[in-house]
Amino acid sequence: MRAALICLLAVAGCARLGEVGKAPSFSPLEGSYQHHAMYSTPLPMDADPSAPSQASSLWTAERSSLLGDRRAERRGDILTVVIEIDDEAEISNTTGRSRAGSDTMKLPSLLGIPQRLDDKLLKDGATMADAVNTSSASNYQGNGSVKRNEKLMLRVAATVVEELPNGVLRIEGQQEVRVNFELRELIVTGYVRPADISRQNEITYDKIAGARIAYGGRGQISDVQQPRYGQQITDIVLPF
Known part of the structure; x- marks a missing residue:
């Protein structure tokens, strides 16, 4: 068991050593839900090919027309997620x-029984005159306090990766920004109703059901802020 743990730590350490002097790499889009939705969905056909052409009209229902609805509504479409958490x-x-x-019970005299017990059974100084004398006290005091203040304002483009049978759209968005040797990443997933998407093709985070919003980073600065693997393992394993 000890040898296996040492080998595992050695492999993890060698993998990290390969990143020395290099900026953190971007996460590949190939193989993700966004990539699959983009490349597996054919270009949308707004009008029925068998219908008469209305290219010269400004009042057509096509999405590319002047008054067309450009909101995301099908797999592969893109919309903007507005995150304003305060x-x-x-x-x-x-x-x-x-x-x-407190309890007290005394038997100074009861048919001479206390005196007989004092003379025959009890040791010197003990008496049945004060048969029972008990007292107890307990005290408990507890205080708890929670104070939290969070503020986050971001905008990210998300892709419709699935159309559910009830018309709800599953979206997924990922954004990565690298500055020098630090990579900041934002991930948004959840379910939205087409009716909640605004005319500007935007939706706020509070209208996303099952929203999962992750904002973090990786790189040299984030690496220094994290405890070492050995310390994390000992914090979990040690009972004290």
Whole structure:
């Protein structure tokens, strides 16, 4: 087990050593849902080929016309996702509990029984006159506080990768920006209704069902901010 763990760490370390002095590479689009949706969908035909031509009319229903609807509605179309998150939450809880109890029972005289027990059974100094005397006390105090402030304003183009039977569209968007040796990436996925897409072919994140928004990065700066693999493993394995 120890040898296998050492080999695994060595392989991971060698893989990272190959990135020394190099900028982080972009994620390939080939093989992704966006790439498959783009290349597997034929160019849309707005008008029925058997219908009479209306190329000279400004009032045609074609998407390329002056008044045509250019909103995303089919697999392979592109729309803009507007992410404007400005959330602030503050929660504070205080819990207190206190309890005290006391019991006392005395038998100074009961048909001479306490005196007989004192003389024959109990040691010197012990008496049945104070038969029971107990007391208890408990105290609990708990405080909890949560304060969160998040602000994120981004725009990203997403691709319709699937049309569900109920008309809902599944979208997926990915954006990567590399500056020097740091790569920032934004990933958006979820389900949208065509009716929620605006005339500008945009949709806000709060209208995306099952939204998954990831904003992060990788590179030299992000690498320094993360603990080493060995430290992460010990944090998980060690019980103390």
